[in-house]
Amino acid sequence: MSTQAHSNPSRQLADAEEIRRLIAEYAFHLDMNHPAQLVDLFVEDCEVVYGPGFGAQGKTAYAKTLEGIGTFFQATSHHVSNVVIDFVSENEAHVRTILYAWHRYTRERPDGHLWGQYHDIIVRESTQWKFKRRELRTTGVKDFHVKTMLPIGRS
Amino acid sequence: MSTQAHSNPSRQLADAEEIRRLIAEYAFHLDMNHPAQLVDLFVEDCEVVYGPGFGAQGKTAYAKTLEGIGTFFQATSHHVSNVVIDFVSENEAHVRTILYAWHRYTRERPDGHLWGQYHDIIVRESTQWKFKRRELRTTGVKDFHVKTMLPIGRS
Amino acid sequence: MSTQAHSNPSRQLADAEEIRRLIAEYAFHLDMNHPAQLVDLFVEDCEVVYGPGFGAQGKTAYAKTLEGIGTFFQATSHHVSNVVIDFVSENEAHVRTILYAWHRYTRERPDGHLWGQYHDIIVRESTQWKFKRRELRTTGVKDFHVKTMLPIGRS
Numbered sequence: 001m002s003t004q005a006h007s008n009p010s011r012q013l014a015d016a017e018e019i020r021r022l023i024a025e026y027a028f029h030l031d032m033n034h035p036a037q038l039v040d041l042f043v044e045d046c047e048v049v050y051g052p053g054f055g056a057q058g059k060t061a062y063a064k065t066l067e068g069i070g071t072f073f074q075a076t077s078h079h080v081s082n083v084v085i086d087f088v089s090e091n092e093a094h095v096r097t098i099l100y101a102w103h104r105y106t107r108e109r110p111d112g113h114l115w116g117q118y119h120d121i122i123v124r125e126s127t128q129w130k131f132k133r134r135e136l137r138t139t140g141v142k143d144f145h146v147k148t149m150l151p152i153g154r155s
Numbered sequence: 156m157s158t159q160a161h162s163n164p165s166r167q168l169a170d171a172e173e174i175r176r177l178i179a180e181y182a183f184h185l186d187m188n189h190p191a192q193l194v195d196l197f198v199e200d201c202e203v204v205y206g207p208g209f210g211a212q213g214k215t216a217y218a219k220t221l222e223g224i225g226t227f228f229q230a231t232s233h234h235v236s237n238v239v240i241d242f243v244s245e246n247e248a249h250v251r252t253i254l255y256a257w258h259r260y261t262r263e264r265p266d267g268h269l270w271g272q273y274h275d276i277i278v279r280e281s282t283q284w285k286f287k288r289r290e291l292r293t294t295g296v297k298d299f300h301v302k303t304m305l306p307i308g309r310s
Numbered sequence: 311m312s313t314q315a316h317s318n319p320s321r322q323l324a325d326a327e328e329i330r331r332l333i334a335e336y337a338f339h340l341d342m343n344h345p346a347q348l349v350d351l352f353v354e355d356c357e358v359v360y361g362p363g364f365g366a367q368g369k370t371a372y373a374k375t376l377e378g379i380g381t382f383f384q385a386t387s388h389h390v391s392n393v394v395i396d397f398v399s400e401n402e403a404h405v406r407t408i409l410y411a412w413h414r415y416t417r418e419r420p421d422g423h424l425w426g427q428y429h430d431i432i433v434r435e436s437t438q439w440k441f442k443r444r445e446l447r448t449t450g451v452k453d454f455h456v457k458t459m460l461p462i463g464r465s
Contacts, residue, residue, distance in 0.1 A: 010165050010320050016327060017171060024237035027253070031294060033310040075295040075309060077270035079255050081236045081391045082334035098337070100255065100389050100410065102270050104295050111297065115387035115412050117338075139341060140385040140414050142421065154385060155343040165320050172326060179392035182408070183427075186449060188465040230450040230464060232425035234410050236391045255410065257425050259450050266452065 016085050018129045019093055019122055026131070027078035035066040042131045043123060049135040051149045075104040080118070091124040092132075099136070105145070112144040117152055171240050173284045174248055174277055181286070182233035190221040197286045198278060204290040206304045230259040235273070246279040247287075254291070260300070267299040272307055326395050328439045329403055329432055336441070337388035345376040352441045353433060359445040361459045385414040390428070401434040402442075409446070413454070422454040427462055 022041060029038040039059050042048070048062050049055040056062035082098045096119055103112040121133040138149035177196060184193040194214050197203070203217050204210040211217035237253040251274055258267040276288040293304035332351060339348040349369050352358070358372050359365040366372035392408040406429055413422040431443040448459035 009324060010168070013168050013320070013323050013327065014164060017168065021239055024239045024251075024253075027237050028239070028251070031253075031309065032307065070310065075270075077253065077255070077294045079234065079236050079253060079270075079389065081389050082337050084331055084334045084338070096334075096338070098334075098341075098387065098389060100387070100412075102255075102295065111295075115385075115389075139387045140412070140421075152342065154341065155380065165323070168323050169319060172323065176394055179394045179406075179408075182392050183394070183406070186408075186464070187462065225465065230425075230462075232408065232410070232449045234389065234391050234408060234425075257410075257450070266450075 011090075012087060015087070015090075015093070015124075015129070019085055019095060020083055022122065022129050022131070023080055023083065023095070023097060023118075023120075026134075027080050030069075030078055031076050033070040035063060035069070038066060039063045042134075043125055046131055047133045048131075049133075049150065051136070051138075051146060053148075054146070071106060073103055074106050077102045093122050093129075095120040095122050098139075103144070109145075110143040113142040114144055115139040115141070116149075166245075167242060170242070170245075170248070170279075170284070174240055174250060175238055177277065177284050177286070178235055178238065178250070178252060178273075178275075181289075182235050185224075185233055186231050188225040188228075190218060190224070193221060194218045197289075198280055201286055202288045203286075204288075204305065206291070206293075206301060208303075209301070226261060228258055229261050232257045248277045248284075250275040250277050253294075258299070264300075265298040268297040269299055270294040270296070271304075321400075322397060325397070325400075325403070325434075325439070329395055329405060330393055332432065332439050332441070333390055333393065333405070333407060333428075333430075336444075337390050340379075340388055341386050343380040343383075345373060345379070348376060349373045352444075353435055356441055357443045358441075359443075359460065361446070361448075361456060363458075364456070381416060383413055384416050387412045403432045403439075405430040405432050408449075415455070419455075420453040423452040424454055425449040425451070426459075 026041055039062055042059055044059055046059060047057055056065045079100045080097045084096045086094045088094060099116045099118055101114040116136055116138040119135045120131060122129055123132045137152045139152050181196055194217055197214055199214055201214060202212055211220045234255045235252045239251045241249045243249060254271045254273055256269045271291055271293040274290045275286055277284055278287045292307045294307050336351055349372055352369055352372060354369055356369060357367055366375045389410045390407045394406045396404045398404060409426045409428055411424040426446055426448040429445045430441060432439055433442045447462045449462050
């Protein structure tokens, strides 16, 4: 966590806690199939990029991309760790995390696994930290239904 | 992390650190097959719920459920992330985490995988945070020996 | 996190953040195949122990062990959680984490999985926390290319 951006160090520590919580809530509501709560974690003019040509601009469009998750998957589990937070101002942070996601499909097919990175821009909207931009880059997949993903850019 | 419960914000940040540590110690002692140290992370009148009809009331009963872990598994690895802490008072927190657990059996059979959620009540007992209640809900399993689990309640 | 070592509790919380960041940066640069950035996370007289007879003393030797990672693996993903930090002084901490690492090989063979523990000595060098000693102990592997590992010492 960069410590330059905040005049108040203990406030920045509390902000980091709130940002980690936001990231955990996203995974939770995705796994619980709570599309409305998921969308509420984003600001109105958000941008979500799940892959090339797969994503959304704005909350309404994002809500549409979430339709069908409930029936396409029988269950998912999104495990997020390795949180790196860079505050660029008191109200904005660039955040990188890594993801291991397990997917059980409704249709008869092997479980899908994804290993990847989230690259986020997270902003404070009044008192709440929310996603302004969330981009998923994919390190690798196994038996996953999506074939074209953004790469992590490994050297 | 809810910030309402504490009069002292930096004390609450330190408490959150201690609570994350408790959760990590549980996984460590389980994987190391340290039943005595595991039981000591719980208060005397604890409640542990691993599944329907599988759990314990009180430390003595909990210690009994841990018997046999050392010989049933050759190895386990419990990975806990996505920690969400809600302080309900200065001495009590409701905590939700998610778990990916890998199990290698002593008997010849495929490794068992579990993806799930822990829902905990964690309390401060004099200076130590301890589990008062720990409930495991299961998102999904693969080749796991237990067949009946508490569901996460996905919509 | 032990709270005895620091005279300033909020400074210790900030240090814990920096230490978690260091641990995440290691995994990131390993997965991105950034050997130079990886080596820079270590002090000059570092010790790295990946297994019996497999490791390095000093940054130059460590850099050599990293050669070939870029071509041996097509991709890796290192997921680190369950962070336990013990400060032994204001400038040194003993840190234990657990690792789930996924490896896709360049050669045609099944993906390799490793579940393990990192046991680290992390020190402050001027203003930066760096690894002084990093030891990997292995809980178990599946289809992994390395056959001899340091055990976790499960009872």
